[in-house]
Amino acid sequence: MKLVTSLSFSTSRSETLPAYKAPWVQSPGWDGFWLHSALWLVPLTVLLDHTAWSRIYLLALFAVWIAHRFASAWLVFGTSAYAPLRSRDGVRLRNTLLGVVVLVGVGIFLSGHILPFNRGEALLGLLLLDFALSLHHYAKQHYGLLQLYRRPTHSGIQDSGHRDQRFCNFVVGAVAFAEILHGTSFLQDSGVLGYEFFTGVVDGGTAVGCLAVVGGTCWGLWRNRNRSLPNRLYLGGLGLLGVSAFVVDPILFLMAWTMQHWLANLGLVVAMSARDGKTLTNNRTLNRQRLGFTLAGLVLISVILSPILDVEGAVSAQDSPLAVLPELAAGLAHEPWLGFATVLALSSGFAHYYLDRVAFRMRDPLTRNCVRSLLNSKNEHE
DSSP: OOOOOOOOSSSSSGGGGOOOSEEEEEEEEHHTTTTTTTTHHHHHHHOOHHHHHHHHHHHHIIIIIIIHHHHHHHHHHHHHGGGHHHHHHHHHHHHHHHHHHHHHHHHHHBHHHHHHOOOOHHHHHHHHHHHHHHHHHHHHHHHHHHHHOOOOTTTTTOOOHHHHHHHHHHHHHHHHHHHTTTOSHHHHHHHSOTTTTTTTTHHHHHHHHHHHHHHHHHHHHOOOTTTTHOOOOOHHHHHHHHHHHHHHHHHHHHHHHHHHHHHHHHHHHHHHTOOSSSOSOHHHHHHHHHHHHHHHHHHHHHHHHHHOOOOOOOOOTTTTTGOOOHHHHHHHTOOOOOOOOHHHHHHHHHHHHHHHHHHTTTTOOOOOHHHHHHHHHHTTOO
């Protein structure tokens, strides 16, 4: 499951990001590809056949899956802007991350020995936990990006933060409901719910779900007419994802759903971390080089680690880069290396959820200053 809490922005003025002089995080092109990827990912699921779309997903899996997991870690531990946060919370951060790895390792390696359940049951429990956290994680990221694109409210128009948060939670819930209707939810695949659970109501549920998401999206756009263009685009893209969950092939939708999350997370963090150190200059070539180097480094990490951490078998053996190293692939498929890879895959996911929360915990004044120092550096040159 490459599906967790991320951009938790509150709606009070003291806890949200400053309004931008320019409406885009980086530029219309950058934001359009990375942060508004739902607007082009969903049409691709309709236009391309399963084989072509699967190849695109395979490319994204190796290029950005692990890159997005390590992006928040790079932001927290690798940028000078976050040095004050590391100085204050460094010990707690390291202990928490170590604790996550130890707990997952205990669950995997000691199951069937000291613990009263076998490894399969332990793995199922951890994956169910990961699934539950992922729903919250996705909702928080969508909400955070909507708030990031919000327009200043000096005009007196009421801020839509609380309504946006409810809408994000609703869309994520609708996606989970659509997965159940299509028989592809993780709960059904795990045997927790039978495939006959919703027999007879799939068509009705699909119609109601589509209408509810369309109505909610239109209401959100109409209710607050003070939205910026990027905010409207992101809200529309989120609604498009919600509707496609009911009408697009469920496997193709899950690919688009996860890819949108990876791209939005990576695009935001790369744009922020590329401004670390001295602020951006008016030299566009230099700024693009910094973006390129940051992105290339994260993608390289992803390409190296993705074949090892793909313990869920999302990629077939013949399609994996490890196919060119058969001895290594064979070794990773057996104990004890399979157990270590499983622990690393699961714990890196939980660590990603935790560090996203740390990096964007806007209720904390120190974290808020760290984020602002990276986001505002672009505005100084607008």
